[in-house]
Amino acid sequence: AGETYTFGVSLRYGYGEAKSGTDLDRQMLEGWMVKQGGISAYLTGTREIPCACTHVAEGAYAFSFSASNVGDYQLWVFVGPNPIPGCPFQVSYWAGPPHGRHCQILGLGLWSAMVGEETFFEWKAKDSFGNVVEYGGHPFVVSMFGPEEIVVALDDHQDGTYKARYTPTVAGEYKISVVLDGEHLPGSPFLVTVREGGADPGMSTVTGEGLLDCAVGEDRH
Numbered sequence: 001a002g003e004t005y006t007f008g009v010s011l012r013y014g015y016g017e018a019k020s021g022t023d024l025d026r027q028m029l030e031g032w033m034v035k036q037g038g039i040s041a042y043l044t045g046t047r048e049i050p051c052a053c054t055h056v057a058e059g060a061y062a063f064s065f066s067a068s069n070v071g072d073y074q075l076w077v078f079v080g081p082n083p084i085p086g087c088p089f090q091v092s093y094w095a096g097p098p099h100g101r102h103c104q105i106l107g108l109g110l111w112s113a114m115v116g117e118e119t120f121f122e123w124k125a126k127d128s129f130g131n132v133v134e135y136g137g138h139p140f141v142v143s144m145f146g147p148e149e150i151v152v153a154l155d156d157h158q159d160g161t162y163k164a165r166y167t168p169t170v171a172g173e174y175k176i177s178v179v180l181d182g183e184h185l186p187g188s189p190f191l192v193t194v195r196e197g198g199a200d201p202g203m204s205t206v207t208g209e210g211l212l213d214c215a216v217g218e219d220r221h
Helices: 023-036
Strands: 006-009 037-044 054-057 060-066 071-079 087-095 104-108 110-116 119-124 140-145 153-156 161-166 173-178 190-195
Touching: 037 060, 104 110, 110 119, 140 161
Parallel strands: 110 190
Antiparallel strands: 006 060, 037 071, 054 060, 071 087, 104 119, 119 161, 140 173, 153 161, 173 190
């Protein structure tokens, strides 16, 4: 998506060997084509896309086209009102490489977490036109900093979707950044509040003079 592609068309006689022949033959073909209404091409699909035509030489033409939306298209080439043999040709457009600022990122783990519990967030890779990239392997980098540096596990589902998981052990305010090729995803860096977990008897402590000795009638704590 977004790139320009070209193809060529050569006029040929419908008899004998498939070649144009002499310069005079090619000039006669050009004259015939003009009388038919000229040569044109366009794509149909999610939208109609015109093709730009360049006259390369007598009887030879180059067409170029570009689309920003992924999907299957049909390429038509006409001489006058008649399509050339083989039409329509099938053209499939795929998403281009992902761009960080166009990716869609969601999840509670971008805003809030609890000590000792695994939290996650997810995103979809999209190209510069907003098309979903349906393959993985992109170099996303996820970092989380705060009272402690947390290692974030990144799951690449190989279909353009990613999931980041982390388990904090220290409460406090953290920042999460998600970057692709030096470009932050929308909203990055995110401010995350990590809350304390539930009470744990094994980690709790008891102190005070009341643990040592007590006298009748006196308060201890």
